[in-house]
Amino acid sequence: MxxxxxxxxxxxxxxxxxxxxxxxxxxxxxxxxxxxxxxxxxxxxxxxxxAGRETKEGIIQTYVSEDRKVGVILELNCETDFVAKNENFVELALTLAKHIAHIPENANRSGTFEDISQQTLYSDPSQKVEDMVKASIAKIGENIKLSRWVRFDAEGYVHAYVHGIGRVGVLMEYKTDSLSDDVLRVAQDVVLQIAAMKPEYVSVESIPEEVLEREKRILAEQTRQEGKPENMIERIVEGKLKKFYQEKVLLDQPFIREEKKTVRQYISESGLNFEVVRFVRFEVGSA
CATH class of the missing domain: 1.10.8.10 (Ubiquitin-associated (UBA) domain)
Incomplete structure (x- = not known):
């Protein structure tokens, strides 16, 4: 019995x-x-x-090491919004983020589940990552998919932010002289900016040449179709590019807390030696 x-x-x-x-x-x-x-x-x-069932819901999860030198962001998907809020699902996402951060071969890489599935789980060497995820699928009762992840190993420091219930997250690398409350406040303001305003590039200089040339061609053709004289097109395109920069370039965007300033001006006026090196922004379902 x-x-x-x-x-x-x-x-x-x-x-x-x-x-x-x-x-x-x-x-x-x-x-x-x-x-x-x-x-x-x-x-x-x-x-x-x-495992064959569709995964449309999920969360963005981040992990930053204690010394702020290593950071991970990932998107973990499931089938329903209910499971996305489940404690076990959230814990699984954090375990995966920590695993990616603790395995040396993942340094400064990005990937999907397939890239880490056969790695020995850092927190339990008796099983592979794939085994843990399959066990979680069985326990939670829905298909689960790690769709993407990015790891930063910083010369400076990393900062992470997840908005609200985990639909949007940001991982940023930045350089500064030393960590302080003021530096962390600026870092937090900048990642909030990235989360809200969806920039694609840090600076104009970081825009790939082919992207810039394509944008110039599109704007030039649009200007021609508006009937503008050929000798004025180049100057008009330069003006239109400024709007493109304000939308797509982090440092040129209006600062969300004070829109009369750009993000560049906000950082400069902080008096800190603070340089944004790179960032990634994840939103559930937008990959």
Whole structure:
């Protein structure tokens, strides 16, 4: 006879349903370890079935090392908004972010689940990342997909921000003389700017030449179609490019807290030696 207490213990250890735990214990004749193995096998089999289901919901998760030298941002997807708020799902996202941050071969890389699936899990060398995710799929009951991740290893420092319930996140690398509350306040203001205003480049100089040339061609053709004289097109295009910079370039954007200033002016007026090196902005479903 399998006691209710034993069933409860197995449920707490595995997260499986009461009936599944009872059946596993009966099959294992009360052997807890064997019952766990039975549940894992069954769970993984269910996970394989769930793996084909579409994942449209999810969260953005970040992790920054204590010394602020390593930062990770990732998008973990699931099937429903309900699971996206689930404590176990959020914890899985954080475990994956920490794993990416702790494995040397992931340094300054970006990728998807396939790039880390066969790595030995940093927090449990007895299993691979793939095993942990499959076990989570079985426990949570939905398909889960790590769609993308980026890791920064900084010469300076990294700063991360996740907005609200995790739909938008930012990871930024910056250089400064030393860390202070004032520096961290500026870093936070800048990542809030990135989250809200969706810039694509740090500075005009960082825009790839082919992107800039394409934009100039488009603006020139638009100007011609407006009937402007050919000798004025170049000057008109230069004016229109300023608007493009204000939309796409972080340092040229109006600062969200004080729109009469640009982000560049805000940083300059802080009096700090603060330089944005690079950033990535993730939004759920926008990859």
């Amino acid at each position: 399998i006691s209710a207490e034993l069933v409860k213990q197995l449920r707490e250890m595995t997260g499986a349903g009461m009936l599944e735990c009872k059946k596993a214990l009966e099959e294992a004749q009360g052997d807890m370890e064997k019952a766990k193995e039975i549940l894992r096998i069954r769970g993984l089999a269910k996970a394989e079935k769930k």
